[in-house]
Structure formats: structure tokens, C-alpha cells
Amino acid sequence: MSFSKPNRSLATRTRLRTPDSYSPFSGMCSVCLLGCTGTCEIGQSSLKGREVLYPQPFGSMTSGAEKDYPIDYSHFNIMGTAVGAHGIEADSDKAIFPAVNVEAEIGAGNDKIKLKVPIIFPGQGSTFVAKDNWEGFAGGAALVGTVVTVGENVCAMDPNSVIENGRVIDSPDMRKRIDDFRRYYNGYGTIAVQANVEDTRLGVQEYAIEKLGVEAVEIKWGQGAKDIGGEVKLNTLERALQLKKRGYIVLPDPENPEVQEAFKKGIFKEFERHSRLGMVDEEDFHNRVEQLRKAGAKYIFLKTGAYRPADLARAVKYASDNKIDLLTVDGAGGGTGMSPWRMMNEWGIPTVYIESLLYNYLSRLAAKGAYIPTVAIAGGFTLEDHVFKALALGAPYVKLVGFGRSPMTAAMVGRTNAELFKQGKLNTNAGSVEELFAGSIKLIEQYGRDEVSKMPPGAIALYTYIDRVVAGLQQLMAGARKFALKYITRDDIAALTPEAAQVSGIRYIMDVDKEEVDEILK
Template sequence: MTFSRPNRSEATLTRNRTPKSISPFSGMCATCSVECAGLCDIGKSSYRGKEALYPQPFGAVTAASEKDYPIDYSHFNIMGGAVGAKGIEADSDKAIFPNVDTSIKISDIELDMPIVIAGMGSTNVAANHWEGMAVGAAISGIGIVIGENVVGMDPNSEIKNGRVVQAPNLARRIKDFQKYSEGKGFIAVQANVEDTRLGVQEWAIENCGVEVVEMKWGQGAKDIGGEVKLDSLDRALQLKRRGYVVLPDPEDPKVQEAHKNGAFKEFERHSRIGMVEEESFHARVAELRAAGAKYIFLKTGAYRPADLARALKFASDAKLDMLTIDGAGGGTGMSPWRMMNEWGVPSVELHSLAHQYASRLAAKGKHVPAMVFAGGFTLEDHIYKALSLGAPFVKAVGMSRAYVTASFVGNNVAQALKEGKLPSAYKTYGERADQIFITSAELKSRFGSDFDNLPASAIGVYTYTERLKQGLKQFMCGARQFSLDYITRDDIAALTKDAAAVSGITHIMDVDKDEAEKILG
């Protein structure tokens, strides 16, 4: 069987002329007709070229891999129990799911839920829904990371001698979180090659009171730098002057003429790939600490296992606070589509390797940073399984695409109310915001008159997080774990021999085998 569907996808708005008769590996129609207008990936590439590399419409959708990997988190089940309780008295009146504690500490940063909204950078999707995610993260007590290129992409940033001196967009993003923060959760500022050259993290520490910074090696959707589209020559020229790779070259008179004549409508801005070296890595960590960073994180992607080993070893030696490990297949929609599907180590395999490597370091008495697993997680069972697979090292999960959805749906509710055009999906619950959002009464009690100032998108994020919280509590209660510290790798079982072999998690038929034998006598 094939694990992916080449040559057509809803993500790229491409399809086959003969969808019931496809060559499995190439993805081409079994009979390719000279009369076809060019509906598939090959055909569209024949007239739109490199534009067809990306999910469409670019910047207006989020996208993630549709490749059906041989093993994923659905190949594990959570084990429940009927005996005792951990973290609470084994009393049926006390061991109830509302009493489960979902809070966790990363260093001395407390999270109300083990969730980090990871890497929301300069893309249109992230920018358009930032306020909802930032405010929602603050009132939910979870972490959020400002992703790469925010300063360089801000037309109003002021840069002198290659260093940022004013960054209004970055400052606003930080304030969106800080305004509503109640002491739990965190906001971090990430940096790639260009951000580091501009001094973005130092500026944020000095001017915005940022305490948390994140170094970035990559992500799960792609193994190259980030890209966005630019629809004006002036923007393309500005970003090239700021040090970005811009294609085609906006300074070339022939390119300028072609753009003016409509031969192409958009320039591409690309970021550089990093060059990881142990000495320079530790030097950068020292620079950040000297600049006043209180907590330092590292984000890495689905690179080959040797690079995962480097990430863990370097983070261990540098005594970093957190390491996020993002498995292949994730993304927020700005990555080349085939790359999103066909490169990197998938989440279960990558996370299993991370646990192996962390265990080796721990056995030697080495520092192991709090680990965060990411890679397409959306619901409470994913959270539990990731914490279990990576126990005791994994303290939280990274989520991005799901939180974009929660933010824009919250905003869609408000927009529908404003326009007086409520779809039936909302009307089912009422015709006012406080009827549609189930958490309204709780938030009104908590914020009083300030409730009306909460963005609807943030209420969407909060309400989604509350659903995840109760769902996680219910799973934990059933497994008799009343705080996150009690979750172990024995709390999940592999449903296939392959999943067991890859992860080291016990196969379902071997779970409790010895104990069952003792019980049976």
C-alpha cells in the first residue's frame, strides 16, 4: 500500500481527472489525456510553476500532512484501572475527576495545563489570529511562543546598523499576553538566523520585560527556513535590504518590469537555514543569559536522529530549561506541500528516540531539560499519550494548528453576531455571545466588567482549553493518576507489534502479564 497520495490534494487545490483509476506511486491518472486542462499537481505546475509547491490559498489556510504514516499515536490506547488512586486518597468521594490536578512546572514556570502554543510567527495566519491566541493563552495559564521573523516582517520596525531599535509589532504581541497574564503560563520570543542577527531577543528582554527566549533549529513541517509571499515590490525591496532571501530578485530591473506587467504577482521571502555548531551554540546561550534571559528553550524539528541527539546533548550541557521536539507532518500551512508530507522522522518514531536518548543522559546523571512533544496534537487523548510515551521527561505538548482554529472560530462567532447572520451551528445554543460560549458565565465572574473587552477569539481559545482540561482529567481519573507527575509509560499500551517495537511500549496482550498470573495463582 502507499502511505501518501501524490499528485493531488485539497491542500493544493489539485485533483485527478480519473479519481477512481490512479497509478498508486506516481499519483497520475491511469490514462493521462491530452484533452485535460491540467487539474493535477503536474498539470497545475505546468502553468503556475513554483506556486504549486504550497497549500492554497497561501496564507489563508492552515495545512498539515495527509500522509498516513505506518505508526501514529492512534496505535496506542490509554490503560484504565479499578484499584486505588495515586496523588489522592483512595476514597470514592474524593477520587473524582474534578479533583485531578493538570498543572505542571517547567523550571519554576507553572502551567495550568501541559500545553504550549508553539511558534506563531510572521505568517498571515499567525498574525491575523495572534491576539486571540495570546490573550487566550494568558487567561488559560498555558505557554505561547512568538515565532520567527516578526520583527523583520514588520514594515514599521526600525533597524539601524543591522540591529533592531524599534519593533512595534513584537511589542504589541508581547503586551497582548502580559495584559491578561495572572502568573501562570509564559510568553517566549523565538529567533532564527535573521532574528539573531537583528538582536530581536535582546531587544525584547530589554524593552518588553521578556524572561523566556527560544532558540530554533527547525520544525516538523519542513527542513528549510520559513517563507511568506509578498504582493508588492516595495515590500520585497525592504525585506531584501533587511537581509532576507527574496525571489525573484526585486532589485533586478527585468524582474521589476515583469512584476509591473503582471507576469507574476508575488515575491517569495525565505529565511536561511541554521548551521548548528556546538561551540557557537553555547556561545549564544551565554549571550542570552548575559542579556538577562531567565529561561532559555530550544525548538528542534524532525531532523535525522543524529541531530536529535545533538539537540538533547547540547541542551543538557547548556542546562536549558525546555526542549521542544516537533515530529514530521505538522505545520501551519506555509510549508511546501510535498515536503510537509515526505521529509523527516514521524512523531511516534522521533518521540520514541527522544525518550531513549533522554534516558541515556539521565542514567549518567546528566541534566535533562523539560521536554515538549509536538506533531499534530489536537485532543486530550493525544496529550495523555504524549506525556506517557515520554515520561518522566515530557512535561507538556506543543500545539499550533488547533489553536489557530479555536481562535478564528471564536472570532467567527463574534462576526456572525455583529452581522446578524448566525448560522444554525451557533443558533442551536442561542443568539447572544454569552449563550453560545459555554464559558461565558465563568469568565464574567472572573473578569467582571472587563469581560466585554475580552476578544471573542480569546474566549474561543479558553473554551477549547477548558474542554481539553476536563477531557484530560477524565482520562487521568480513569487511570487513577490524580496529578501529571504520576503518569508513566505503563499507562498506555501498544495495539500493534510494530508500535511496540518502535516505542518500547508494552504490547496490549503483554500488559500486566506477570501481575495477572499472580492474581490467578
């Protein structure tokens, strides 16, 4: 069985001439015929070169890996019970699913960030799809009552940023992104600002803390979609020159006269802007945490990607030693769209595997009495069963689940349907934009119809989507008789295969409750 799907994908707009007859390893058609125009990834690469590295159309979509990993969360099932209740009286009139409490909190100190849901929205940075849909994305996060992170490269990518002596002193885009969240902030959640190598050099987080009043910042080591820095495409020479001056790697070199001439002739139409690789060092990490605290950061987060196990151990240990407020671990296979396509599919530790390692490493620290930060797991999660299984697999340490692509999808769908409605192209009985979304009923009760009518459609759509996920999670938790998140344990799920049991340490389904069964039947 081949887990990968090489040489063709909707993401790269490539396909095989003979889709029913191909080599599983190479992905090539079993017969490569002279005269084919080259619809596969090899053929398109021979014409378009590096452009085919990335999902298309670049900047206006999100994408996730197609690789069918040997073990994923579908290889576990949730175990319900007919007996008792945890966190509520075992009374059929009281133990109803709407009574399930799904609120969570983040923080090392007493003044914790309270969340209405155990779901967070990790960093969305300077990509065009994030920028174009940010109002709905951030506004929806505030309505939901959770954490949203402004991702990397935002200030430097803002053409109107003011940078003096190598430090950012103003960024209209960053100000707007924070304001989009604060407009609907209701006392739950927060907005955090992430930083990579270039952001750190530009003092982005210090600017956000000192000038914009941001309380939470995130140190970024990577993500689950790629093990290199971020990239975007630039379609003007002026932007390419500006971003090289701001410290980025820009390819081809926009300062080269021959490159400039080739661009003007249309030989190539876009420059690539790349971020640098971060270099993790224990002392540097400790110093950076201290710098941010001295700058006024109230909460400090760490986000790490799907790197090898030793790097995960470093993340866990450094987060513990420095009393980080939130550690987010991102498994391979996720992503938000700008990652090299084959890299997204073929590198890193997939989410089930990395969460299993994460549980083991945290258990070892806990056994020594070490500080355990609030921990979130991310990497392809979208629905309520994912949330339950992820919390159970990492219990009692994993408290939150990161949703990356899916909330952006909800925001984009809301925006699209609102535009179609205004154009009269949507077949619906709704009398207004807000009536397109079932979740608007709750929002109208809280904010009033006039205020809801002014909300970004993407925000209402995102709120509606998460409201559905929360209701589903409450139902699953009620079925397991767990009426608050803290009662979810690893034995609330069972492994459906011996392989899944071996990787995760979760009991094989045929062995679940074995001791209790023997006691009942003896």
C-alpha cells in the same frame, strides 16, 4: 498500501480526473488523456509553477500532512484500572475527576514558570494567518495560563520596525504581540520570543529582553513541517526591496530591473521571501546561550524539528549541557500552513517515532546523572487522548505537549462566529458575543461580565477549547487512577500492534500485566 497521496490534495487545490483509477506511487490518473485542462498537481504546476509548492490560499489557512504514517498515536490505547488511586486517597467520594491536578512547570532553577495545563503553544511567526489572529491566540494563551511563543521573522516583517546599524531598536508589531498576552496574564505561563538566523543577526531577542521586558527566549533549529527556513509571499515591489535590504533571500531578485518590469506588467504577482538555513555548532550554541543570559534572559528554550536522529541527540545533549529550561521536539506531519506541501508530507521523523527516540536518548543521559530539561513534544496533537498518550510515551521526561494548528483554529473559529453574530447571520440564542462560548461562564466568574465582553472572541474561543481538552484529560487520568501528571507512566498505555510495540518500547496489549495476571491466577 501507499502511505502518501501524491499529485492531488485540497491543500494545493488539485484533483484527479479519474479519482477511482490512479497509480498509487505517482498519483497520476491511470490514463492521462489529451484534452484534459490539468486539474492534478502536475497539470497545475505546468501552468502556475512554484506557486503549487505551497498550500493554498497562501496566508489565510493552516495545513497539516495527509500522509498516513505506519504508526501514530491511534496505535496505542490508554489502560484504565479498577484498583486504587495515585496522588489522592482511594475513596470514591474523593477520587473524582475534577480533583485531578493537571498543573505543570518549566525551568532549570528554583524560580519556575507555572502552567495551569500541560499544553503549550509553540511559535507562530510572521505568517499572515498568525498576525491576523494573534490577539485571540495570545490572549487565549494567557487566559489558559500557558506558554505562547512569538515565532520567527516578526520584527523584520514589521514594515514599521526601526532598524539602525543592522539591529532592531523598535517594532510596533512585536510590542503589540507581547501586550496581547500580558493584557490577560494571570501569573501562569509566559510569552517567549523565538529567533532564527535573520532574527539573531538583527538582535531581536536582545531587543525583546532589554526594551520589552521579555523573560523567556527560544533558540530555533527547525520545526516538524519543513527542513528549510520560513517563507511568505510579498505582493508589492516595495516590500520585496525592503525585506531584501533587511537581509532576507527574496525571489525573484527585486533589485533586477527586468524583474521589476515583469512585476509591473503583471507577468508574476508575488515575490517569495525565504529565511536562511541555520547551521548548528556546539560551541556557537553554548556561546549564544551565554549571550542571552548576559542580555538578561531569565529562561532559555530550544525548539528543534523532525531532523535525523543524530540531530535529535545533539538537541538533547546541548540542552542538558547548557541547562536549557525547555526543550521542545517537533515531529513530522505537523505544521501551521506555510510549508512546501510535499515537504510537509515526505520529510522528517513522524511524532511517535521521534518521541520514542527522544525517550531513549533522555534515558541514557539520566542514567549518567545528567541534567534533564523540561521537555515538550509537538507534532499534530489536538485532543486530550493525544496529551495523555504523549505524556505516557515520554514519561517521566516529557512533561508538556505542544499544540500548534489547533489553538489557531479555535481562535479563528471564535473570530469568525463573532463576526457572523454581529452581522446577524448566525442562528443562535446567544444574546451577546461572549455567550456564543460555553467557557465564558468560567471567565465571567473570574473577570466579571464587563471585562469578558471586551475580550477578543478568539481568546474566549481558545480558552473554551482548552477547557474541554483539560476536562477530557482529567477524565482519562482519573480512569487510570492518576490524579497528578507526575504519576503518569509508560505502562499507562498499551501498543495495539507488535509493530507499534517494537518502535516505542511500549508493551503489546496482549502482554500487559502478564506478571501480575500470573500472580493473581496462580
